[in-house]
Amino acid sequence: MDFSSLTDALSSQNYAKIPDICETLMLQVAAQGIAFQDDWPYAIHLLGHIYVNDINSARFLWKTIPVAIKESRPEVTAAWKIGQNLWTRDYAGVHDAIHEFNWSPEAHCIVAAFSELYTKRMFDLLVSAYSTISIQDAALFLGMNEDDATNYVLQHGWIVDANSRMLTVKRQAVAAEQKLDPSKLQRLTEYVFHLEH
Template sequence: MANPAVEAALQAALANQQYDSVAPILDAAELESSNPDVLNQWPHTLHLLGLIYIQQLEDARFLWKRLPIDVKRDNPELDAVWRLLQYFWNQHYQGIWQALQGYQWSPQVRPFVDALVAKTRSDMLALLSEGYSLLSPAKAALLLGVSEGEVAHLVEPAGWKQDMESGMYHTALQQAADVDLEGYENLRQLAQYMVHLES
């Protein structure tokens, strides 16, 4: 990259693990550049990862289309990020985890990928907590990108409880619904009691 200020800002963001700043830094630098060949000497992999990290998948696809063909052809790690983007775009969660965890990322990119793994897992756990009331360990493992044995360590801190008979997990949503029903039942019983006292 030819711009020392942009390079310094990018390295500072990476060093401080401010991964949500990476794409905005590079987007602004690309827009401000007067060099038409700027994308020939660009941290393409970091830029794409940055856009995936902040869930700007459409912008990431347009960036890919702008990249020179020889840049795409000659960079296996960039190709791995492109495949990862496709999995995110298609919401193919098993593919996302395979792409994130199955490639030998370079030392420069590895911490960013690790942060993306943690963020994706946290986002997925929140989605599952909101979208499911009951979930099997196998399904949770598939969607969270872990083995079945590791599921408990992830979901129990989020308030999920496992039914010992069925093995299924009751998510926080299910437990909240159970509490609401319990509150409703208590209110109904109190109302019946009041009616009985008045009669």
């Protein structure tokens, strides 16, 4: 099997393409009637789905992986552990699953990129959901110790109350409304009129 397109995506850090590349390769193998080889990159394939936040596809892939592969390749199981925690919304568990396994060099790159992306997603979630949050809870969501989490949010303009150990969230600036150009409105009106008549 030629995995050069997958290798290229990994080396160029184009992790969002990994699921499509793997699915295409799977279809090619199936079309040729060839049984899947033991060298199929199941861990990378799972991590690709996880990276693009397609947990349903990751679950489906996990169910199709032979038991012998699951038992003989701990990295495949470790990748799925991240997916399980995402599925159950165990935010701290996602971070634990990322950090508790010694990933191969290929997987380490995508896991590190996902970890950074996931931390940003969690930060954005905190910004949209909270006006204040405890340092302890913020650290859980961000997968950091309390000092690192505090420093991280302070860099984004949050305020810390050392006495209560609470953080005040700084809301992101809302984009200013764009004014509608009257000529564009006129063209739109004419277009809709044309469609109706």
